Amino acid sequence: MYKVLLRQDLAPNIHLFKIEAPGIAKKAQAGQFVMVRVDEKGERIPLTIADWDREEGSITVVFNEVGKTTRKLAVLKEGDFITNFVGPLGLPAHIENFGTVLCVVGGYSVATIVPVVRALKEAGNKIISIIRAPNKEMLFGEKQLGSLSSKLMIVTGDISFDYDGFIIEPLKEILNSEKVGLVITVGPTCVMKLVAAITRPFGVKTIASLNPIMVDGTGMCGSCRVTVSNKTRFACVDGPEFDAYEVDWYSLMARRCTYSGDMTPKLQYKCRNCAQW
Amino acid sequence: MPKLNLNRVPMPRQDPKVRIKNFNEVALGYTPEQAKEEASRCIQCPKHPCIEGCPVDIDIPDFIKAITEGDMPEAVKILKSKNSLPGICGRVCPQETQCEAACTLAKKEAPLAIGRLERYVADWERANKPAIASPVEPTKPTGRRVAVIGSGPAGLTASADLAKMGHKVTIFEALHVAGGVLMYGIPEFRLPKEIVQTEVDYVVSLGADLKLDSVIGKIDTVDELLSNGYDAVFLGTGAGAPIFLNAPGENLPGIYSANEFLTRTVLMKGYLFPEYDTPMPIGKKVAVIGGGNVAMDSARCALRLGAQEVYIVYRRSEAEMPARREEVENAMEEGIIFKFLTNPTGFLGGGRGWVMAMECIKMELGEPDESGRRRPIPKPGSEFLMNVDTVVVALGNNPNPLIAQTTKGLETSRHGTIVADEVTGKTTKEKVWAGGDIVTGAATVISAMGAGKRAAASIDTYLKELS
Numbered sequence: 001m002y003k004v005l006l007r008q009d010l011a012p013n014i015h016l017f018k019i020e021a022p023g024i025a026k027k028a029q030a031g032q033f034v035m036v037r038v039d040e041k042g043e044r045i046p047l048t049i050a051d052w053d054r055e056e057g058s059i060t061v062v063f064n065e066v067g068k069t070t071r072k073l074a075v076l077k078e079g080d081f082i083t084n085f086v087g088p089l090g091l092p093a094h095i096e097n098f099g100t101v102l103c104v105v106g107g108y109s110v111a112t113i114v115p116v117v118r119a120l121k122e123a124g125n126k127i128i129s130i131i132r133a134p135n136k137e138m139l140f141g142e143k144q145l146g147s148l149s150s151k152l153m154i155v156t157g158d159i160s161f162d163y164d165g166f167i168i169e170p171l172k173e174i175l176n177s178e179k180v181g182l183v184i185t186v187g188p189t190c191v192m193k194l195v196a197a198i199t200r201p202f203g204v205k206t207i208a209s210l211n212p213i214m215v216d217g218t219g220m221c222g223s224c225r226v227t228v229s230n231k232t233r234f235a236c237v238d239g240p241e242f243d244a245y246e247v248d249w250y251s252l253m254a255r256r257c258t259y260s261g262d263m264t265p266k267l268q269y270k271c272r273n274c275a276q277w
Numbered sequence: 278m279p280k281l282n283l284n285r286v287p288m289p290r291q292d293p294k295v296r297i298k299n300f301n302e303v304a305l306g307y308t309p310e311q312a313k314e315e316a317s318r319c320i321q322c323p324k325h326p327c328i329e330g331c332p333v334d335i336d337i338p339d340f341i342k343a344i345t346e347g348d349m350p351e352a353v354k355i356l357k358s359k360n361s362l363p364g365i366c367g368r369v370c371p372q373e374t375q376c377e378a379a380c381t382l383a384k385k386e387a388p389l390a391i392g393r394l395e396r397y398v399a400d401w402e403r404a405n406k407p408a409i410a411s412p413v414e415p416t417k418p419t420g421r422r423v424a425v426i427g428s429g430p431a432g433l434t435a436s437a438d439l440a441k442m443g444h445k446v447t448i449f450e451a452l453h454v455a456g457g458v459l460m461y462g463i464p465e466f467r468l469p470k471e472i473v474q475t476e477v478d479y480v481v482s483l484g485a486d487l488k489l490d491s492v493i494g495k496i497d498t499v500d501e502l503l504s505n506g507y508d509a510v511f512l513g514t515g516a517g518a519p520i521f522l523n524a525p526g527e528n529l530p531g532i533y534s535a536n537e538f539l540t541r542t543v544l545m546k547g548y549l550f551p552e553y554d555t556p557m558p559i560g561k562k563v564a565v566i567g568g569g570n571v572a573m574d575s576a577r578c579a580l581r582l583g584a585q586e587v588y589i590v591y592r593r594s595e596a597e598m599p600a601r602r603e604e605v606e607n608a609m610e611e612g613i614i615f616k617f618l619t620n621p622t623g624f625l626g627g628g629r630g631w632v633m634a635m636e637c638i639k640m641e642l643g644e645p646d647e648s649g650r651r652r653p654i655p656k657p658g659s660e661f662l663m664n665v666d667t668v669v670v671a672l673g674n675n676p677n678p679l680i681a682q683t684t685k686g687l688e689t690s691r692h693g694t695i696v697a698d699e700v701t702g703k704t705t706k707e708k709v710w711a712g713g714d715i716v717t718g719a720a721t722v723i724s725a726m727g728a729g730k731r732a733a734a735s736i737d738t739y740l741k742e743l744s
Binding site for chain 1: 451452453489490491492495496497517518519521523527528529530531533534536537540541545546552553554555556558626630631677678679
């Protein structure tokens with residue numbers, strides 16, 4: 001049983017939880033994740049490690065209420081317990097001095113990218129960040145990310161039907177004016193897919209942290225399998241970071257819709273109320 | 278000489294039409310009268326070849342004699358002195374290729390139903406005494422600590438034996454419940470989870486400390502365990518990396534590895550959705566690829582989850598199927614359709630990408646391959662399409678590479694299995710033993726248990742020499 005030490009509401013439906021997990025806190029590295037099961041009848045879901053405190057023995061996770069488990073989590077209070085909390089899982093983020101790193105994040109991933117950005121900064125990188133939020137109300141974490149970045153751009157705009165074009169111009173602007181060694185992107189699947197499409201003509205190394213559905217998280221079931229360079233990889237043991245140019249984004253998006261409760265085939269992905277957010 | 282009784286007492290089973298709508302045990306177990314009747318068929322032959330046929334050397338004629346004498350506590354004692362998990366073995370061991378194949382009466386095609394009797398004894402114990410209060414003599418603690426990685430059959434058996442020998446055992450299990458494949462892989466209707474939990478609780482009651490949610494290789498490495506006070510390590514991490522066809526379209530939604538399908542259904546109780554949160558939606562037409570026990574289990578789960586048609590698609594013929602004959606018969610009785618000499622070559626998706634058809638080709642059997650079975654060869658021009666909306670790929674598992682990747686000095690084979698001595702389970706790394714599927718590749722519960730036993734004996738010898 002793992003105690004909830006702290007909870008904060010960062011934005012409507014977006015929560016930060018600090019969980020007592022000394023064993024995981026001792027070993028956690030940027031880019032890794034935990035598997036969470038709230039109660040005895042609960043399902044197992046992955047949550048990125050947003051931060052850790054090795055002395056306090058705690059792990060911080062940030063999540064968006066999108067399904068049963070995240071909604072169950074959202075009602076827990078400080079002092080309550082989570083039944084299972086497993087980690088640290090996945091390969092840590094690859095940290096190197098690339099010169100300038102452009103970080104493009106959307107949704108609640110703003111919080112989860114901080115350890116990676118921190119490590120990249122410590123490795124000597126100059127950081128430029130773009131945060132994509134639907135509106136000012138849903139914006140958070142900009143101070144934390146901003147303090148690590150030499151430049152911060154905030155892009156808001158309600159997601160329009162089927163298409164999020166708001167990040168295109170800001171992204172191009174930076175790629176045209178700076179010598180970027182690496183682009184890292186985390187957030188809704190279609191945002192990451194779009195980022196890869198925009199950076200591709202610039203030929204900049206682009207890494208995405210993928211978000212497939214997982215069940216065990218240790219490489220035993222293949223639920224999280226993604227097609228990368230035409231080969232099957234398991235995001236939980238080979239990732240979650242992958243070369244964004246090599247990812248089969250449509251396959252990832254389709255697999256993420258497996259349990260969205262609608263088995264009837266649909267031809268398009270509609271952005272409003274989409275499982276990808 | 279008494280007349281031989283060649284009438285094997287059949288196992289009462291749920292009717293196929295009834296049992297496909299529930300996840301309850303198919304085999305119902307002998308009544309006391311049936312058990313005595315079957316047990317009295319044993320001729321107590323002096324050679325007792327059955328014992329050699331048993332991977333854990335159970336004193337078979339002795340426990341059977343105790344049943345005939347009505348001395349059930351004695352039967353329990355004899356059985357459990359060699360086998361810590363009899364309720365499990367009695368249900369899932371392929372006795373027909375082990376003790377029962379060696380049985381003297383097998384020559385008359387009426388081997389003693391040793392497995393059914395083992396199950397009877399184990400079930401009697403569970404029903405008649407609290408499981409925890411087992412008559413075990415407390416041994417003097419040796420002060421030595423052993424880390425057992427994995428709580429499947431190999432790990433549980435090694436832990437039970439080591440604990441009985443007086444060593445302090447800590448079991449590290451990656452999942453949120455113990456039991457390994459016993460809990461996540463074998464369905465409720467073959468092996469009730471309550472029984473698995475009882476056996477796990479028994480091992481813990483012997484003095485083993487169970488740490489769940491602990492992924493060795495991530496939270497601690499084997500080297501860290503050895504420098505943090507553990508005198509020896511046993512690796513029982515299993516073969517847990519699913520093998521896929523690597524055919525086009527295999528990553529479409531609706532296509533599962535058997536591990537995922539069974540983990541959702543069995544471990545996470547997807548068959549009780551929405552009472553349990555994990556979904557396991559099933560289509561109308563399900564194809565299960567493979568011919569082993571896992572394929573049978575997957576197909577029979579699919580039926581019970583509500584599929585209208587379930588197919589087993591296997592590239593060789595019926596004679597080559599590795600699944601237990603009993604489970605194949607159960608599957609056929611339940612109405613599962615077997616498509617032999619058929620191999621999938623690709624998958625097609627519909628809108629939203631969901632799988633809607635499987636491309637197949639007919640096969641014919643050529644010369645034997647390394648497994649000794651005739652090699653399946655595609656017949657050109659025999660391609661056809663099967664309409665399916667759910668696919669389960671049950672082609673087996675490779676060893677999970679995490680421990681090998683994070684432990685220095687541990688030699689692995691070309692297939693990723695850990696190299697270990699067949700008799701002692703010693704690996705190439707000092708103080709580290711291994712057994713079960715991680716050494717042999719995917720095999721049986723009982724062979725993993727045998728490996729656990731042998732490793733425990735070897736570890737015990739080593740630890741005693743340390744003092």
